Amino acid sequence: MKKHTGLLTLSLMLATPALAGGAGAPMAPMPAAACKSIAQIVMTDPNFSTLATAVEAAGLGQTLMGGQYTVFAPTNAAFAKLPSDTLAAALNDPAMLRSILLYHVVPGKVTAKQVMTMSSAKTAQGGSVLINVMGGKVMVDNATVTKADVMACNGVVHVVDTVLMPAMAAATPAPVTVTTPAPAPAPMPAPVATAPAATDIMSIPAMPVGMTTTTTTTTTTTTDTAATTTTAATETAVSSNTVYDQLVSDERFSTLRDLLSDAGLTDLLINNEFTIFAPTNDAFAAVDPETLAVIASDPDTLKAVLTYHVVQGKVTGEQVAAATQLRSEQGASLNFKLDGSTQMVNEAMVDGTPVEASNGYIYAINQVLLPPDLVLPTPAADAATTDMATTDAAATTATGTTSTVTVVTLPAAQAGTNITEVLAQPQFSTLLSLVQKAGLVDALMAGDVTIFAPTNDAFAKVPQATLDMLMADNDKLKQVLLFHVVTGRVVDDGLNVAQLRSMEGSSIDLMADGSSYKVGVRSGDAITGGVVASRSDAGNSVIYPIDSVLIPPTMK
Template sequence: MVRKLLSLCAALFILIQTVTAQSNLYDLIKASPEHRILSLLIDLYGYDDDLINSPVPLTIYAPTDAAFTTLGPYKLISILSNPEEEIGALLGRHVVIGKFTAANIMDGQQMLTITSELLTVGLTNGVYTVNGVEVITADIPASNGVLNIVHEFINPTATGNTIADIITTSPDHQAIASILSTSGLEDDLRGEGPFTVFAPTDAAINALDPLFVQELLADQAGKLRSLLLYHITFGNFTSSSLTNNQEILMSNGQRVTITFDGDIMMVNNIPVTVKDIIADNGVVHSIDTVLIPELDESNTILDIVARSPQHTILFASIALNGLDESLRSEGPITLFAPTNAAFEAMPQGLIEDILLGGNSAKVLLRHITNGKVYSDSLEDFSSIVMLDGSEFIIYRNQDKLSIAEIIGGDLVYPLANITVKDIEADNGIVHVIDAVISPIQNYTLYQSLVQSSNHRILQGLVNLLGMKEDLDSPDASLTLFAPTDDAFSKLPQEVIDTILNSDLDQVATILGYHVVPTPLSLSELTEGFSFKSITNADLRVYKFGNVTYINNAKIIQGDILTNNGILHVLDDVILTPDVVGLKVLSQRDGKIFPNPVSDQLNYDFTGYLSGDLTLELLDATGKRIGTYKQAPQGYISTAGLETGVYQLRVTDQSSLLTKPFIVVR
């Protein structure tokens, strides 16, 4: 990704600077004693060539080793566990296209990074900042740019403009701005997005045939809306992210084709005159010709969804999952179409998880069945099978038709009501529904444990402690972090002994750490997110790439949706600072060195841990590699370990400490 952006940016620079005897950016970072970790990341993942042979001058704000210590305890492992995405974003956010020194920039000036993010310069009372981060050492000259040193990571900021703001304030786009405002689409383009808009200039609008304009104005809800939507798509399509002959599904259900003629980007053979105008919620490309869609009154199921302002979320998901051709095909099929309000009524985070996650296409197929299913053909308790294999029944609920799921031949509960029925399409029927038919299991959190062969210990503790009623109540709305039987079996012996010797109230407190009084989906469990259990224990989220940890415990299966909450399976029992007498120490307590390490990792926990320590060596996935009994100060051999990320988990009689480290060969 970084290499591609660098090569594309080369066209922005016409003058070729003469290479001097100065060191290049890579050599400067490599030689700096403050940038060992950054240098390691550059070497490990092959970005050295980019910083040596960049086709354009660059300005780098290089975070020191001290910056890495400010990360959460698992963030470094997250970076190394997902290098293509994490390292590219981390480095790219600190690399600006062009050569900027403190002498040639102004307060408030914005600079574009190679990841298309904007950084804002601050120059106040002699203090030089970038997005609020102070530049400690500025303007170190390099043969291919400038190096600056920062002690913190730079976070991106918004540009201050939505797509709607950019279009409405552009003197060349007043006509399209007015039309978008009248149509109601302007408000949509102020939304979260991301969107990509091909914005025709005033000259493009004025060049339209007056008779064609009259035709559009005579059918504003149909032809005019379709034309406007033909210029808008869901997603962030910058020119660097597009390839020659790539097709993009636009919001009216029709596709455009992107081509390139050298540096010129074209959409349907129309040149893009100004590309990559970055907004808070997407990107704008300016064009001098209006894109004309097919206005032949096509009325497929996809057309109906695309034209409906109440189904923009559904259409976006259809587009993202490549199901548009299925809904445009001959059919016949029947679509049960949830409205925007139906999606927005879902628990926070579940829209992204259900519609944009790994099973999103399957979820959409739960709303489609083969054949034309008219409402008057549905007898009470008629059965229909959806394209994902789910079986539902349609039954009459007073004056409405409702959908319910069949479990073991019994009606469990309504899933959705049909609010608008029998919308005829060329290739089938559309029924509008008031809820998303999400893949929620039709049993409780407790029943989930009963059905699991890996939660016998947890189920037994729940029964013993009288928590069954809480986890089995249909009125509950909880999150359960469920340690497996293996998780209990690999607890440190000191913890097991303490649990066995505790009274039931203490054990109930421990179990309560695993129950949260609100439903939390994986999308809400972001790096650094803190929350409370039902026993008021402090819980915190750490990320290893795509892997999520709650305190010390890894989620190995997440987002099991039940009818009274969300269940996440853990491979460890959650430990907190007060769990069974163990104090969980900070990542900054004690020290391990060197880090990165090659053959021998030294440690010193004097003053933090005492007596005989239990040292457990874990890989990045949490798998135990070795266990040692040692003193508070000493070393362990890492000679047999491959390059990668590891953890050292250490316990004494009263405390627990975990430290990540890197092995380099």
């Protein structure tokens, strides 16, 4: 998905804040201490020290002093989840950094109550964030709002636990204008500033979660590295009962422990609250040696596989037993069910009771889990075979997880200028009317999406009682429609995965079927859903007609 960023209109920086007043003589200006601007909140709260550094590096400090904005503010712990090279690259690329930060900003003041009524919000970066309320928690893209309604003089801050990442355009970003409901002078282009000097990622102050600090004397800045190291050692005590410590002390997990170290994930499991579904040594021994060697030799693939076993927060045994699906740190969801008295995670069995650590839980499992969207690196000797149009649709690995091995190219139909033009075709008239009724047109037009679009014939198969229920309940209608939509442009080998994450929040299962695909909800070796045979391009979005209406598993 391409989202365009560029010049930021900063005219609101020049506006003079209005003075409070009433009938009669004007009141005196409100004392500065009465409220803080968004910039001041970010700059003065130690939990936002990384964000503060990024805001300054991007030259957005003055912008967040005025205007009216809503900011989804990532904490230091949120930034700690980013790979260090990704964070360093952003800090040293002003355009990229500005794009990422503006993706966290929504013009105008949007309170938590208002956020909970929204399905998406247009950001100052130009793209839209997706908003879902799941289990009493507000999700913004893949981030959870951990604290809401931190009020500022010029807006509101909602604290999030994950950095929101827009899809970055490869080309030079296009201009974007930030506007607010408040009156403002005529828009002015942002002044061209000299690019800031490279930022040293090691210089960013941080307060990782999971560490306790005891200060015995007044903090003193010193240039003596040795003295600084000694002081830190005497003032900071790290818990010795973290998830990682428990893995190290249990010989059942020695293979997992070594792979976590190779992937650079040890600090993540020490400094944050996580629950890990931990494959035992026997589970890794059951994986095909060549497959395991490919995974272990590629850092990105190894990190993807390992983080697929990790869920954020301390998830108790009762919560696991009650869950049907939890989002992994890798991004794809893990499926849960009870098979009699046996707890299952995907196709793996949980062995024994969970091990509690100071910052999470460990559940031993008997199989290695592979993300449904995982594509293993192709060995150089096999590269010549990757351009096959069609071969076998899928293969089952030693772990029991379905892994696709083919690329099926679907023919593209006539392209349209935008989504509504494509959906204006007669075969989509029912779908278009429902999208309009649900108020989703703007959300679908805000960014690049892929739509598995039921035709009129598909809707004709739906029982009338179900249609009546959807027409009477707009929330359920939105839920069903968004289950057909995936963020980003998914074409060609992008379809060659076992699952895609829908905007509704649940996963859509896919299965190659000759020159087409089946999409829907998997049950055993079959998929209940529709058949995809062609596509229509709508700008940077794409629409696939399907012959059945998909019902999200959360509604069953």
